[in-house]
Amino acid sequence: METIFVSLGGGLMQAFEPLNLFMILAGCLAGLFVGCMPGLGSVNGVAILLPVTFLVPPTAAIIFLAALYYGAMYGGAISSITLGIPGASTAVATVFDGRPMAQAGKADKALMAAAIASFIGGTVSIILFTLFAPPLAAFALKFGPQEEFALMLLAFATFIGLGGDDIPKTIFSILLGLVMAAIGFDIISGQPRMIFFDMVELQRGIGFLVLAIGIYGIGEMLWTLESTKGQVQMHNVKITWARFKENLKEVKVYINSTWLGSFLGFFVGTLPAAGATPAALMSYGLSKTFSKDPDSFGKGNISGVAAPEAANNAASTGSMLPMITLGIPGSPTTAILLGGMIIWGLRPGPLLFTESPDFVWGLIGSMYVANVATVLLNLALIPVFIRVLAMPFTLLTPIIFILCVLGVFATTDRMFDTWIMLILGVAGYLMRKLNYPVAPAVLAIVLGPLAERSLRQSLISSQGDVTTFITRPISLTCVILALLLVSYPLIQRLVRRRTAVQAD
Amino acid sequence: MSFVKSLAVSALALAVAAPAVAQDWAPRKPVEFIIMAGTGGGADQIARLLQGLIEKKGLSSRPFIPINKPGGSGAEALRYLQDKAGDDHTVMMTLNSFYTTPIIQEDLGVDITAFTPIGLMAMDTFLLWVNTDREDITDLDSYVETVKAAGLDWKVGGTGSGQEDSVLTAMMEAAFDYDVTYIPFPGGGTVAKNLVGNQIDSTVNNPAEQMEFYRAGNSKPLVQFTGERMAAFPDVPTAKELGVDIEYYMQRSVNGPPGMSAEATAFYTNLFEELFNSQEWQDYCTSDGLTCDNFMKGADLANFHATQKVAHEKLIEQVGAKAITGE
Numbered sequence: 116m117e118t119i120f121v122s123l124g125g126g127l128m129q130a131f132e133p134l135n136l137f138m139i140l141a142g143c144l145a146g147l148f149v150g151c152m153p154g155l156g157s158v159n160g161v162a163i164l165l166p167v168t169f170l171v172p173p174t175a176a177i178i179f180l181a182a183l184y185y186g187a188m189y190g191g192a193i194s195s196i197t198l199g200i201p202g203a204s205t206a207v208a209t210v211f212d213g214r215p216m217a218q219a220g221k222a223d224k225a226l227m228a229a230a231i232a233s234f235i236g237g238t239v240s241i242i243l244f245t246l247f248a249p250p251l252a253a254f255a256l257k258f259g260p261q262e263e264f265a266l267m268l269l270a271f272a273t274f275i276g277l278g279g280d281d282i283p284k285t286i287f288s289i290l291l292g293l294v295m296a297a298i299g300f301d302i303i304s305g306q307p308r309m310i311f312f313d314m315v316e317l318q319r320g321i322g323f324l325v326l327a328i329g330i331y332g333i334g335e336m337l338w339t340l341e342s343t344k345g346q347v348q349m350h351n352v353k354i355t356w357a358r359f360k361e362n363l364k365e366v367k368v369y370i371n372s373t374w375l376g377s378f379l380g381f382f383v384g385t386l387p388a389a390g391a392t393p394a395a396l397m398s399y400g401l402s403k404t405f406s407k408d409p410d411s412f413g414k415g416n417i418s419g420v421a422a423p424e425a426a427n428n429a430a431s432t433g434s435m436l437p438m439i440t441l442g443i444p445g446s447p448t449t450a451i452l453l454g455g456m457i458i459w460g461l462r463p464g465p466l467l468f469t470e471s472p473d474f475v476w477g478l479i480g481s482m483y484v485a486n487v488a489t490v491l492l493n494l495a496l497i498p499v500f501i502r503v504l505a506m507p508f509t510l511l512t513p514i515i516f517i518l519c520v521l522g523v524f525a526t527t528d529r530m531f532d533t534w535i536m537l538i539l540g541v542a543g544y545l546m547r548k549l550n551y552p553v554a555p556a557v558l559a560i561v562l563g564p565l566a567e568r569s570l571r572q573s574l575i576s577s578q579g580d581v582t583t584f585i586t587r588p589i590s591l592t593c594v595i596l597a598l599l600l601v602s603y604p605l606i607q608r609l610v611r612r613r614t615a616v617q618a619d
Numbered sequence: 620m621s622f623v624k625s626l627a628v629s630a631l632a633l634a635v636a637a638p639a640v641a642q643d644w645a646p647r648k649p650v651e652f653i654i655m656a657g658t659g660g661g662a663d664q665i666a667r668l669l670q671g672l673i674e675k676k677g678l679s680s681r682p683f684i685p686i687n688k689p690g691g692s693g694a695e696a697l698r699y700l701q702d703k704a705g706d707d708h709t710v711m712m713t714l715n716s717f718y719t720t721p722i723i724q725e726d727l728g729v730d731i732t733a734f735t736p737i738g739l740m741a742m743d744t745f746l747l748w749v750n751t752d753r754e755d756i757t758d759l760d761s762y763v764e765t766v767k768a769a770g771l772d773w774k775v776g777g778t779g780s781g782q783e784d785s786v787l788t789a790m791m792e793a794a795f796d797y798d799v800t801y802i803p804f805p806g807g808g809t810v811a812k813n814l815v816g817n818q819i820d821s822t823v824n825n826p827a828e829q830m831e832f833y834r835a836g837n838s839k840p841l842v843q844f845t846g847e848r849m850a851a852f853p854d855v856p857t858a859k860e861l862g863v864d865i866e867y868y869m870q871r872s873v874n875g876p877p878g879m880s881a882e883a884t885a886f887y888t889n890l891f892e893e894l895f896n897s898q899e900w901q902d903y904c905t906s907d908g909l910t911c912d913n914f915m916k917g918a919d920l921a922n923f924h925a926t927q928k929v930a931h932e933k934l935i936e937q938v939g940a941k942a943i944t945g946e
Contacts, residue, residue, distance in 0.1 A: 256816030260802070300691030303803055305724055305781055307691070315728075318698050320690070441815075442831055443659045443808045453659070454667025454685065458675065458899075464831025572802050576774050576819075 122472060123245055126480025129473070130178070134171065138179040139481055143489045146186020147496070150203070151193035173459035174474055178481040180452050181435070185237065185485045188391070188431050189493055192229040192424055196222060197503045198515055200332040200522070204323050205391040205427040207557055208399040210331050212412060212419030219415050222504050226497045227362045228417050229424040232373045234490035236425030239377035240384070240432035241482045249468070251385050252440035258386050260572035261583055265593035266386065267566035270393050272597035273400030274558050284551045292559025295321045302568045303575070316531040324526055325536045326560050330553050332519035333540025336512055338547050343508075369421035372402040376425030383426075384433025391430035392561050398426035404603060413554075432482060439463050439475065644882035646681040646708055653711040655696035656778060657689035659808020661743060661825040665871060665903075666712040669740075669891075672899055678890050683710075689805050692779035693720045697729045703876040707883035710737060715783035715869045718924075718931040723781040731928065735875035735884055736920035738891040740900075741909040743869040744849060745787055745823045746840040748833075750814055759842050759861050762821070763795050769820070771800050776810040776819035779803040783869050784810075784823045786931075787844065789938040790865055791823075814838055825869065826851060826908035851908040870927065871909070872920060888916050 129135060145164060164183060171179070191206030196213035209229065216225040243251075258266075275285065298309045299320030310317045376398035383394035402422035403412040412419045438449045442463040456463055461471055468475050503511070523536045546553050577583035585591045652670055656662040663685075670683045688696035693716035703709045721729045749756050756762050766773045777784040780803060788801055802819060804810045807828040813819045814829075815837045826849070832838045840855045844867045848857055858865045873891050875884060894900055895914040904911035915923055 256812065259813065259816065259818030300694050302690075303780065305691030305694050305720065305779060307694070307724075307726070315698070315702065319695060437812075441808075441812050443812055454671050457664060457668045458671035462831050465835035465837065466831060568805070572804070575802050576800060578771060578800065 119245060122476045123480065125473075126476030126478070127483065128480070129174065129477040130480040130484040135175050135178050135477070135481060136484070138171065138175045139182045139485050139488055140492075142179040142182025143186040143485055143492055146183040146188075147190040147193075147489070147492060149183070150187030150190020151500075173456075173461065174477040176459070177452065177455060177474070177478055178485075180455055181478060181482060182485040182488070184431060184449070184452070185428075185482070186489055186492075188428050189230065189233050189489050191427070192233070192420075193226065193500050196225045196229065196420070197500055198332075198518065199335050200515065200519060201327050204327065204561055205395055205431075206423075207327055207331075207392070207561075208395045208423035209420055211399065211423075211554060212414070212416050214331075214335070215413070215415035216417065216420065217504060221415065222501055223358070223497055224362050224365065224417060225420050226500060227359075227494065228365070228369055228420045230490050230493040230497075231366060232369065232376065232421035232425040233428040233493075234486055235373050236377040236380055236427070236429035237432055237486040237489075238483070239374075239425075240381040240429035241479065241486065243378075243381050244432055244436060244482075245479055248436060248440065251436060252465070255385055255437055255441070257589060259587075260569040260576065261587050261590040262593065263386070263569035264566060264573055265584055265590040265597070266383070267393075267562055267569060268597040269593045269600070270397050270400075270562055271558070271566070272600040273397045273404065274555060275601050281550070281552075285555050288546070288552050288555040289559045292326075292556035293563045295326065295556075296560045296563030297567070302564065303571050316529070321535060321560070322526070322532065323557075323561050325523055325532050326539055327557055328519050328522055329536040329539030330543030330546075330557065332515060332522075333537060334543025334547060334553070336515055337540070337544040340512070341544075341548075365417065369418040372398075372406075372418035372422040373425040375402060375405075376422040377429045380426030380429030381433040384430030385436045390434055391427040393565070394430035394433075395423035395427040396558055396561070398422045401600075404600065435478075435482075439467055439478075440465055644707075644880070644886045646679055646883075646886075648708055649681050650679065650683045651709045652683040652685045653696050653700060653709060654685055654687045655689070655693035655711060655713055655716060656687070656782075657804075657806025657809065658687055659811075659828075660778065660806040661827045661869075662712050662714050662871065663687060663806065663808070664827050665740065668903060669712075669894055669900075672894055672897065673890065676893070676897070678893060687806075689779075691720070691724070692716050692781040692785075692803075694724055694727050694729075697721065697731070698727060700734065700874070700876045701729050705878040705880075706876050707880050710873055710875050710887055713870070713872055713874055715786070715927075715931070716779075716781060717870075717872075717874075718928050719783065719786055719935065720781045722928075722932055722935055731874075732921070732925055733877040734924075735877065735879040736917065736924060737873040737875055737884065737887045738895065739870060739872040739915035739920055739923065740891065740895055741871045741904055741911045743825050743827075743871055744908050744910070745784070745825060745844045745867055745869070746829070746852065746855065747791075747821065747842045747844075748814060748824050748829050748838050748840055749821045750817055751836055751839050752817065753820075756841070759856075759858075759863070762841055763797070766795070766799060766821075767797050771798060773797075773799045773821070774819045775799045775801050776804055776813050776822045777801055778805070778807055778810060783867070786934060786938070787823045787865070787867050790867070790934070793938050794863055794865060811838070830907060849908045851906065868910075870923075872915075872924075892916065 130139065167179065188205065191201065191203045192209045192213065195201045195206040195209040196217050199210055199214040201207040201210050213225045216222065298317055300306065300318065301308050307318050379398050379401065380394040383397065384391060399419060399422050402418050403409050406412065406418060434449055437443045438453055453463060461467065461474060519536065520533055523533050543553050573583055584594055652666055654662050654666045666685050670685050673679050673683050688699055693714065696711060697720060700709065700711050717731055721727055721731055756765055775788050777788060779785065785801060792798060804813060807824055810822050811824055811828045811832055814822050815832050829838050833840065840852060842861065843849060843852055843855050843857050844865050845857055846866055848855065875887065892914050895911065901911060
């Protein structure tokens with residue numbers, strides 16, 4: 116334990132060297148802007164800025180990239196809240212409540228909750244990382260396909276209550292997402308499947324971003340247009356020092372969700388298969404399930420912003436763990452970090468901690484500093500981001516539309532996907548009109564492929580024996596938790612109904 | 620004033636330099652660097668190293684962006700490149716699934732001989748790995764004995780039906796007359812992690828994928844499928860030494876979509892040749908058991924692809940496509 120503190124002290128000293136400190140600030144700022152532009156995303160951002168890192172020593176370089184990654188994680192929340200378009204899959208759950216809050220004139224509160232929850236999530240995560248990295252790496256190895264599938268079951272279970280009371284409609288929405296996730300190549304045999312009308316473009320599948328931008332960007336825009344007949348006036352919030360202090364006091368409202376998201380996010384993030392998106396979604400689902408007022412989620416509950424934001428930041432720190440100790444990047448962005456490390460002659464793997472301690476502890480130290488830097492930058496820039504909402508609706512709507520089209524085309528480089536996005540946008544609008552929840556479909560398209568792969572791997576290895584999921588301790592625990600979570604809202608409802616009857 | 624002057628000077632310099640640049644083709648937008656396998660695997664590590672070297676050496680004015688397309692044992696990537704016909708801003712890092720996947724998936728509609736060959740960066744090798752916890756397995760004989768006793772309970776991890784490791788696994792099944800259960804994972808790195816975590820029993824990984832776990836004492840190689848012992852593994856016997864006639868390599872070449880313009884092909888060929896000759900690349904080859912003797916390009920590489928394609932057709936016919944897909 117003592118050696119950890121000595122090493123950490125050394126790492127922090129490194130982070131405060133002028134060059135490294137500058138790289139942290141530059142990285143956070145660049146990341147923030149990259150993250151808040153839908154379609155630009157942290158992958159491209161990190162790839163484009165990689166050359167910058169060849170001008171400085173390796174430790175400063177990886178610190179820059181890690182800070183950029185951090186900044187982008189914070190930045191994702193900004194477009195989710197102000198524009199209602201998730202810039203990255205990790206920020207989807209932030210839209211659920213962040214957008215309604217912005218529409219109700221509480222964008223500053225949402226942005227502040229996002230920044231503070233992200234800070235707490237990131238800090239909790241990095242402390243856990245510092246103290247428990249080696250044992251956690253060993254634990255991550257215990258996760259085979261069976262455990263991964265059980266974890267995905269758990270993720271789906273946390274979301275069963277998300278669609279509100281109409282369970283059949285929720286199930287329909289999940290199935291729709293799963294069907295779309297299945298389009299493309301079969302994961303195991305590699306054969307093309309569900310290629311409707313033999314359109315070869317479908318072989319590449321329907322990406323998550325196409326669905327999310329369609330449903331949240333276009334669908335939401337159409338819905339707002341119809342429900343307000345274009346008469347919408349976005350609320351412009353005056354940021355005063357008094358309002359800032361008042362917002363700061365609200366932390367205690369969402370602090371429980373933030374803790375939940377922080378620990379859950381870190382844990383899920385350390386597993387090589389999962390990453391920040393399932394973590395954020397699970398955190399949102401759990402917050403809602405255990406909330407005293409679950410019905411207010413999705414209508415602008417501040418805990419609904421804090422929970423996923425704490426989780427996605429915690430998970431992004433967590434996903435550094437499999438990258439550093441196992442050489443398996445948890446996300447496309449960490450994959451680029453990995454590329455950087457290989458060029459500098461640093462091979463991620465079990466020996467990195469002992470062979471390049473300066474590098475590893477310098478990185479860990481910089482993550483502490485990067486967290487503080489990003490939260491301060493974010494709080495300072497809230498008034499700037501809010502300006503977006505001061506734009507008249509007639510100006511904002513076309514901008515959102517252009518951002519949606521650009522965002523999809525920039526990431527996939529095909530008009531085909533742009534058309535699919537527009538079609539899904541109309542479909543999303545119709546679903547909302549008919550009272551179908553759309554969030555479960557988005558969840559299904561993200562988690563579906565992960566769940567399918569691990570399910571089929573497990574069944575191949577057990578030769579078709581489904582008991583494989585309940586004979587392994589970690590997997591069994593997840594399955595039991597999933598069952599409890601599924602039944603929890605039902606039990607709760609029964610209890611409430613009974614008390615209501617007695618009250619009569 | 621001095622600012623204006625320097626601006627004028629640089630404008631002049633640009634005007635002078637422009638005609639010279641115009642003759643040579645150079646990318647006008649970021650280049651998509653497709654990897655037909657998942658993150659953390661051999662192809663992925665190589666592509667990311669190359670991408671970094673391109674940036675470091677300033678070989679391209681536009682960045683190379685690595686994109687993993689591991690779906691369907693590389694089918695997704697192959698189809699993607701085919702659909703990019705005529706595009707000058709996409710190149711792909713290939714493996715042997717470049718040959719095997721179109722053979723096994725006939726309805727994919729991809730003809731790899733139509734692609735534009737750019738350069739062969741290396742020939743990679745395979746070793747048979749087990750977890751160090753398996754003290755009962757010390758050599759090939761004890762391995763075969765254990766696998767035969769376990770039957771279908773023996774789990775071999777790989778990167779997908781039709782990928783080179785599944786071909787090699789099928790070759791071993793034929794040579795030793797046993798059947799194993801083959802489990803596909805999204806990349807060589809994930810396979811390595813699952814071997815170390817005891818989720819699978821054995822695998823045929825490339826050296827780069829296991830190197831760090833091997834150095835940490837988590838996994839051990841039993842046999843190498845090369846002609847001669849590699850410098851990186853002097854104590855591991857080759858299959859041929861043990862009387863088993865299996866020798867198998869993996870090509871790691873860069874190719875462009877069909878119909879890439881001659882100017883662009885020349886640009887990429889020069890770029891990758893320069894990388895091939897760099898100290899950094901040659902050092903990587905030595906440490907990771909890659910053979911990087913000569914840079915094959917143009918018509919030579921096209922011939923090489925054609926020969927390899929025929930060889931793989933024969934190989935697949937021999938072991939049976941069913942043995943590979945596990946049906």
